[in-house]
Amino acid sequence: MRIFFLLISFIIINSNIYSQNDCSLSVNGKVLDNETKEPLSSVLIQIDESQKFAITDEEGNFVLDNLCSYNFKSIITRVGYYDSIFQINKKNVTIYLSQETFELNSVLIVDDKEENVGIKTISQRSVNVKDLSIDPTQSLASLISDIDGVTFSSVGSNVELPVIHGLYGNRILVLNNYIKHGFQNWGKDHAPEINVSSAEAITILKGSSGVRFGPEGLGGAIIIQPNFIKLNNPFYLDLSSGFQTNGKGYNFNFKTGTGYKKFGYFLSADYIKIGDRHAPSYSLTNSGKEEKALNLGFHYHLNNFDIKLYYSYLDQKLALLRSSFFHSGDAISRALSSDVPLFIRPFSYTINEPYQLANHHFAKASIDWWYKENQKISLTFGGQLNGRKEFDVRRNAQAPILDLDLNTFDYLLEWNHSFSDDFDGLVGIHFFNQDNDNNPGTGTTPFIPNYNINRLSFFILESKRIGKSLFEAGIRLDTEKNNVRGRETNQNIFSDEFTKTNVTLSIGYQNEISESFSFSSNFGSAWRTPNMAELYSYGGHGFKTTFGLFRYYFEGSDVNTDRVIKMGKNLVSSEKAFKFMNELNLNNVKNNLKLSFFSNYILNYVFERPIGIYGTVRGPMPYFIYDQADVIFLGSDFSFKRKVSEKITSNFIINYLWSKNLKKKDNLIDQPPIRLSNNLIWNTNSFWKINSSEISLLPSYTFKQFQAPITISPQSLIDRSVNITKDSKIFDMKDAPDGYFLLDLSWKFNVDDFSFSFMIKNLLNKKYRNYLNHMRYFADELGRNFVFNLSYSFKKK
Amino acid sequence: MKLQTKQFYLYTLLFSMIFLYSCDEDDAVPAEENEVEVITDIKLIFTNKADANDKVEAKAKDPDGEGTKELEVSDAISLKAATSYTLTFEIMNNLETPGEDIGEEVKEEGAEHQIFFSFTDDAFSDPAGNGNIDNASDKINYKDTDAVGNPIGLITEWTTGSNAVSNGEFVVRLQHQPDIKTAGTGATDGDTDFNLKFVLNIQ
CATH class of the missing domain: 2.40.170.20 (TonB-dependent receptor, beta-barrel domain)
Structure with a gap:
C-alpha cells in the first residue's frame, strides 16, 4: 500500500513540475519504397488534425518544423502507394511505403517498432537483421558483435554468448519477442537457443533496462x-x-x-x-x-x-x-x-x-x-x-x-x-x-x-x-x-x-x-x-x-x-x-x-x-x-x-x-x-x-x-x-x-x-x-x- | 463494440485458463541415480598363485568423492620374494549403499580402457624392467583382453625377484581411451580415471 502511495505521489510530482511548451522542434525524415529501398519523391506527409505538412524532395527527404512534441501521428500519401499512418516519436525517421496492389484506399498501420517508452535515454543500437544476413548460419551473439561495446564469449564455434561491457550470461537479458528467453542460463557453455533468421531487427540496450523487462539485466538487454x-x-x-x-x-x-x-x-x-x-x-x-x-x-x-x-x-x-x-x-x-x-x-x-x-x-x-x-x-x-x-x-x-x-x-x-x-x-x-x-x-x-x-x-x-x-x-x-x-x-x-x-x-x-x-x-x-x-x-x-x-x-x-x-x-x-x-x-x-x-x-x-x-x-x-x-x-x-x-x-x-x-x-x-x-x-x-x-x-x-x-x-x-x-x-x-x-x-x-x-x-x-x-x-x-x-x-x- | 467486448472477455478467459494450468506446481525431487562417474575406493589384490588364501591388499580411498576431503592411500604392498602373484582390482563408488561396482563397467567397456603400471626397476623378475607407463611397449603380463584382443589390465600376473626391495614404488594408472585405444596406445593417451602411487616392499 505504501508503495502505491509512493507511486501516486510520484505521478503527481511529475505532472506538476513540467508544464511548459516549446514549439521549436523539427523532424527530418526520409521516405523509401518498402521493397526496392529507393527514395520516393512527392510524398505528402501531413500531421494528423493540423495544417502542417511537408513534401519529399527527389532524394525522398522531408523536414517538418515548429513542432511542439515528438509524439504525433502523420498521414502519408503518394500516388501508387498505400496511404499510411505513421507514429512519429523521434527526430530522425525513415518511413517505408508499400506499393498499391489489389486493395485500394485502405490504411496501412506501420508498426515501426514496439513502443520504447521509458528506455529512450538508455544508450542503444538497433540493427536490421536483413542488412547483416550475409552469413545466415551465425549465432545471435556473433551477429551483434560488431556493435561498439558488444562482443561475445564462446566455447568453440557453436556456443556463443553475447557480452555487453564485460558482462554476459544471466547478467544480460535476452528478450526474444520481448519475452525473456527461458533456458539453462548458467555456465559459459550454454548459449540462448534462438534462430535469428526470422527476426526483423535486434536492439541492444547498453544500460540497465530491467525496469521494463525484468531483473537480472545488470549489463544490458538484447531485444x-x-x-x-x-x-x-x-x-x-x-x-x-x-x-x-x-x-x-x-x-x-x-x-x-x-x-x-x-x-x-x-x-x-x-x-x-x-x-x-x-x-x-x-x-x-x-x-x-x-x-x-x-x-x-x-x-x-x-x-x-x-x-x-x-x-x-x-x-x-x-x-x-x-x-x-x-x-x-x-x-x-x-x-x-x-x-x-x-x-x-x-x-x-x-x-x-x-x-x-x-x-x-x-x-x-x-x-x-x-x-x-x-x-x-x-x-x-x-x-x-x-x-x-x-x-x-x-x-x-x-x-x-x-x-x-x-x-x-x-x-x-x-x-x-x-x-x-x-x-x-x-x-x-x-x-x-x-x-x-x-x-x-x-x-x-x-x-x-x-x-x-x-x-x-x-x-x-x-x-x-x-x-x-x-x-x-x-x-x-x-x-x-x-x-x-x-x-x-x-x-x-x-x-x-x-x-x-x-x-x-x-x-x-x-x-x-x-x-x-x-x-x-x-x-x-x-x-x-x-x-x-x-x-x-x-x-x-x-x-x-x-x-x-x-x-x-x-x-x-x-x-x-x-x-x-x-x-x-x-x-x-x-x-x-x-x-x-x-x-x-x-x-x-x-x-x-x-x-x-x-x-x-x-x-x-x-x-x-x-x-x-x-x-x-x-x-x-x-x-x-x-x-x-x-x-x-x-x-x-x-x-x-x-x-x-x-x-x-x-x-x-x-x-x-x-x-x-x-x-x-x-x-x-x-x-x-x-x-x-x-x-x-x-x-x-x-x-x-x-x-x-x-x-x-x-x-x-x-x-x-x-x-x-x-x-x-x-x-x-x-x-x-x-x-x-x-x-x-x-x-x-x-x-x-x-x-x-x-x-x-x-x-x-x-x-x-x-x-x-x-x-x-x-x-x-x-x-x-x-x-x-x-x-x-x-x-x-x-x-x-x-x-x-x-x-x-x-x-x- | 459489443462484439469487441465479447472477444476481449473470451481471450481473457483463455489467458486465465492457461495461467491456472501452469500454476499447477510440482514439487518432484530428482530421481535417485546410480552414480557411475565417481570412484571412491580402489583396492589392489595380489593373490599368491600357489596359495589362494595368501592375499596382499592395498587401498586408496577418496571418502567424499568430488568433495574436498583428501585422498587416503593406505597399506604398503608387501610381497614375498620369488613368488608369483595374480593382481586383480576392486573399483567402487561407495558413496551409495550398496556401492556401485565401477570395475564391472570398466570390464564391459574394455575396448576403451587399459591399466598401465610402473614400479621400481627390476623389482619383479617377470615382468622385468620398470613397467609400461614410460614406454607402452614394455612388458606387462596382461591376462585379460577386450573384444578386439587388446589387453585391459584388470587381471595381471607378477613374479617378484629374489632381491629384497624396501620403500619401492608401485604405480597403477587407468586410462580411458574412447575411440583411440589400439595395441600401441600408452599411458598418456586419452584421459586418466585413476593414477595412484603405492609403497612397494619385497622381502
Whole structure:
C-alpha cells in the first residue's frame, strides 16, 4: 500500500513540475519504397488534425518544423502507394511505403517498432537483421558483435554468448519477442537457443533496462524483434540457400507471409548443417552443428484490438571440440602444453561426444487494446518449453550427463498511457513462473537441482519532454519465491525454500542540444539473485571443480563440503549493480559520431576463486568456490561513421573496458580486450545486369588482454610446486593470447529478384586465438572461410 | 463494440485458463541415480598363485568423492620374494549403499580402457624392467583382453625377484581411451580415471 502511495505521489510530482511548451522542434525524415529501398519523391506527409505538412524532395527527404512534441501521428500519401499512418516519436525517421496492389484506399498501420517508452535515454543500437544476413548460419551473439561495446564469449564455434561491457550470461537479458528467453542460463557453455533468421531487427540496450523487462539485466538487454506481421502487405516468398567452405556447411531458408486488411501471417523455416571446421593448420575434430527452426505468426486486427500469436521451434545439435574435454590434471596439462589439439581426425559431418542437444518451443499471445489514441492496454502470455541434454566423453557415453526440462511462463499486463503529448508512461504487472526438472537416467548426481521460481513484479515508467529535454524515471519491485530440491552425491535429498525481493531503478535524461548534437545520460540499478549453478554446483564440470555458495563452509581455514547450507541465514545477497552511462551523439549529413562513457559498480558480484589443491584418484586437482565481492567496471565506446565520398562510408569503432575486484584488489577473468575496427563500405552504381552492389572491407585489431589474471600451469599444480590457498589470487591456466589483425571481405549484389552475397572471413588465414573463447586453451580459431549465399524474393505486385 | 467486448472477455478467459494450468506446481525431487562417474575406493589384490588364501591388499580411498576431503592411500604392498602373484582390482563408488561396482563397467567397456603400471626397476623378475607407463611397449603380463584382443589390465600376473626391495614404488594408472585405444596406445593417451602411487616392499 505504501508503495502505491509512493507511486501516486510520484505521478503527481511529475505532472506538476513540467508544464511548459516549446514549439521549436523539427523532424527530418526520409521516405523509401518498402521493397526496392529507393527514395520516393512527392510524398505528402501531413500531421494528423493540423495544417502542417511537408513534401519529399527527389532524394525522398522531408523536414517538418515548429513542432511542439515528438509524439504525433502523420498521414502519408503518394500516388501508387498505400496511404499510411505513421507514429512519429523521434527526430530522425525513415518511413517505408508499400506499393498499391489489389486493395485500394485502405490504411496501412506501420508498426515501426514496439513502443520504447521509458528506455529512450538508455544508450542503444538497433540493427536490421536483413542488412547483416550475409552469413545466415551465425549465432545471435556473433551477429551483434560488431556493435561498439558488444562482443561475445564462446566455447568453440557453436556456443556463443553475447557480452555487453564485460558482462554476459544471466547478467544480460535476452528478450526474444520481448519475452525473456527461458533456458539453462548458467555456465559459459550454454548459449540462448534462438534462430535469428526470422527476426526483423535486434536492439541492444547498453544500460540497465530491467525496469521494463525484468531483473537480472545488470549489463544490458538484447531485444530480438520478430516479424512485425504487417497488414495490407502483399504476398511474399523468400527462398535462400548458402554454402561455406570451412566446415562444408550448407543452409536453406524459407520465408513467406501476407497481410490482408485485418489479418496477416508469416511462416519461416530454416535448416543449417555444418561439419568439422578447420583452423589454418588442422581440422577441429567434432566442431559441427545441425539446426532446424520453424517460426510462424498471426496478426488479427479488429477495430481497436490487435491480436498477435507467435510460435517458434528450434532444435540444435552442437558439437564441442573433442580435444577440449579432459577430467584429469595430467590430460589437461598435456592438452594445454601441446601446440596442436590432441585429437585430430579427417573431416566428418558426424557429431560425437561431447555434444549438446537442445530444443526450444516458444509461444506468445498478445492482445493490444487501443482504448484511446496513443493509449493501450496489453495482455501478453508467453510459454516456453526448453529441453537440454548434454553428452560427455565418459563411460556410459550414450546416456546424457545432463538432462533437463525447463518450462517458463510469463503473464504480463501493461498499460501504455499518455497524459499529454509530451508526458507518457507505462505501468505493468508481470508474473513469471519457471519450473526446472531433471530427467532420470543420467547415471550421475544432478548438477543443477529441480526448482520452481514464482516471481511477481510491478513496474512503472514515466517519461516527460520539456522543450529539448527528455526526462525518464522508472522503478520495479520483484518478489521471488524459490523452491529447490536436489540430491547430494550419496543420493540424500536436500531442499530449501527462500524468498527474495529485488528493486530495479532507472533515471534518465536526454537533451537535443542542437539539430546535430544530443546528449543522454542514464543511471540504473539492477539486482540479481545468484543462479542455481552459483548456489548449488558441487564438484567437477570438466577439469574445473567448483562448489556453489551453498555447498561449502569454512571451519577455521578448512573448506568443508559435507552438507548443503540453507538460505535461511541469509548468507547470500543478491548482486546489486549501479550503472551510469553517458552518451554524446553528433549527427550531420556526413558524420555520425557516438561517444559513451560508463561505470558499473556491482555489489556482491559472484565469481569463482581458487581455494586449494586436493588429492583425488585422478591425481591432484585445484578446487574453486563461488564467492562474492564488490567489483567495478569502467569503460568507453566510440563509433565514428563517416561518409567519405558519395559512395564510400567508413565506420570506425573502438571499445575500452577496465575492471577490478575491489575486495581482493585483483583482476577479473575473461574480460574483453580492447578491439578496434574500421568497416569500409563501397556502394557501387548499377552496372551490367546488377541493380545494386555493396562491397565491404573490415579490418580489425584485437589487443592482448593486458588486465588478465596471473598464469599458473596445471603441471605446477600437479607436482605441487605452486600451492593454492584461500588467499591465492584468481589465476588462469594459460597466458592471454597475443593480439591479432583480421581482415574480412564481403560483396553483395542484386540482379532483379535474386540477390547474391559472397564473403571471405579471415581473408589472411591468420592463425590466432581469441581470449574470450574457452577453446583457446586447446586450439586455434577458424581459418579462412568462403561463405556464399543466394536468395530469391518473390513479391506479388 | 459489443462484439469487441465479447472477444476481449473470451481471450481473457483463455489467458486465465492457461495461467491456472501452469500454476499447477510440482514439487518432484530428482530421481535417485546410480552414480557411475565417481570412484571412491580402489583396492589392489595380489593373490599368491600357489596359495589362494595368501592375499596382499592395498587401498586408496577418496571418502567424499568430488568433495574436498583428501585422498587416503593406505597399506604398503608387501610381497614375498620369488613368488608369483595374480593382481586383480576392486573399483567402487561407495558413496551409495550398496556401492556401485565401477570395475564391472570398466570390464564391459574394455575396448576403451587399459591399466598401465610402473614400479621400481627390476623389482619383479617377470615382468622385468620398470613397467609400461614410460614406454607402452614394455612388458606387462596382461591376462585379460577386450573384444578386439587388446589387453585391459584388470587381471595381471607378477613374479617378484629374489632381491629384497624396501620403500619401492608401485604405480597403477587407468586410462580411458574412447575411440583411440589400439595395441600401441600408452599411458598418456586419452584421459586418466585413476593414477595412484603405492609403497612397494619385497622381502
